[in-house]
Structure formats: C-alpha cells, structure tokens
C-alpha cells in the first residue's frame with residue numbers, strides 16, 4: 295500500500311450513529327462503515343436487549359446508504375454469528391434497501407463479539423456465504439506473535455492508558471495483506487484516549503498499513519452509559535488529527551470494503 299488506510303467502523307446501527315456521528319463525519323468529509331443489525335433497526339429487539347439506547351430507523355439507514363462515502367455492511371439479524379443469522383441479516387437488509395448488493399464489490403459483514411474467528415469459521419460456512427456474495431468478514435483483534443505479552447499489554451493499558459502499551463497491544467491488528475476473507479479491528483472503548491489511538495495510527499502511517507477502528511456509539515460529554523460509548527469531544531479531536539495527517543498525504547480515511555480491496 296502506498297499509504298496508511300484508516301476506517302471508522304460503527305457496530306449495531308445505534309441511533310446516535312445517525313444523530314451524532316454522521317453529521318460530524320460529513321463535516322470532516324470522512325468515510326465510514328455502518329454495520330447494521332437488521333432485526334435491531336427493524337425494531338424487533340426488546341428495549342435494552344442489545345444496548346440501552348434505541349436503533350436508527352430503516353429510513354435513516356436508507357438515507358445514509360445514499361451517501362457514497364458511507365458503506366453499509368451486515369452485522370447479523372439477531373446479532374449472532376450463526377451462518378443463518380449472517381445470511382438473514384444481509385438478505386433482509388438488501389431487501390429493505392432495494393438493492394442486489396450493499397456495495398459494488400459485494401457485501402461486508404462485521405462479526406458481533408468475539409465468537410467467530412479463523413478457527414471457528416468453517417468450510418461449509420464459506421460455501422454458503424459465497425451465495426450471498428460475502429466479500430469480507432471483519433473480526434475483532436488479532437495476535438500473531440507474543441500473545442501473552444499483548445494480552446497483558448491490553449489489560450495494563452486499560453488501567454494505565456500509556457499510548458505505547460496500546461500500540462503494543464494492538465499492533466498485530468494492523469493489516470497490509472489478505473488473511474483469507476478476514477479484516478481485523480481495534481476495539482475503541484470509552485476509556486481509550488485520543489493519544490492511545492494516535493499511537494497505533496502513527497504506527498500504521500509508519501508501516502503503511504490499514505487500521506479498522508471498531509466503535510459503537512458516539513455520545514455527548516458526560517453521557518457515557520456503557521463501555522462502548524465514546525465521547526463526542528474525543529471523536530472530534532481524533533477526526534481533527536486524522537484529517538491533518540490525511541491533508542499531509544500520510545493516510546487516507548476510507549471504508550472497510552475499500553481497505554479489503556487494497557490489501558495485497
């Protein structure tokens with residue numbers, strides 16, 4: 295890759311993705327990926343079942359889908375990793391949007407939680423998923439080397455918030471080549487500082503690698519209710535730093551699908 299590629303990937307289809315995150319993304323002309331839990335957006339979850347807050351409406355998803363800078367991807371129907379649920383989520387979503395494919399390169403799927411990984415992904419799954427034109431599966435983090443050290447670094451960084459620890463913990467999650475169908479992502483929890491995220495971004499810039507940042511909610515200051523709520527002020531600061539690096543030609547903000555296409 296000629297430069298680092300960075301993607302904001304929002305899980306679940308939470309209402310604040312539309313009301314808070316989307317206007318900010320537009321202001322910064324920043325592409326992103328919205329991973330939609332179809333049953334949640336269709337109002338079929340009980341209140342509090344997936345998260346404390348409400349979902350986006352399908353009309354909001356349709357509006358965002360019209361924006362060429364935003365990728366819409368699957369995130370299950372009932373938010374699980376079964377073959378049936380992955381397919382039902384994407385097929386229903388395509389039906390609601392009235393399209394054959396979610397992007398011109400096929401369909402993306404962001405796996406909920408950590409249940410699906412390279413070992414649990416089965417051959418029969420692969421065959422079935424080809425039928426629905428599944429291009430990539432975004433998983434959570436990956437450790438290729440120093441598993442124990444990286445796991446310790448993750449735990450320690452949650453307490454200490456030293457940027458170099460965060461970088462050590464998530465370095466293996468950066469990508470420059472294909473790993474079958476898989477993309478890996480860095481979970482951005484409420485407590486993570488902008489400095490910590492920038493430590494891993496700077497590593498991606500240096501190594502010319504791709505980085506998917508997994509977010510769930512963007513919320514107003516002091517409205518953090520669960521570990522996946524990220525404060526809007528921090529999100530804006532992060533976008534300022536990233537667009538500055540983008541203006542210098544050091545990275546490009548993009549979608550998960552675009553990252554997948556650009557891997558070796």
Ligand SMILES: [Zn+2]
Pocket residue numbers: 305306369373406407
């Ligand atoms: Zn989710």
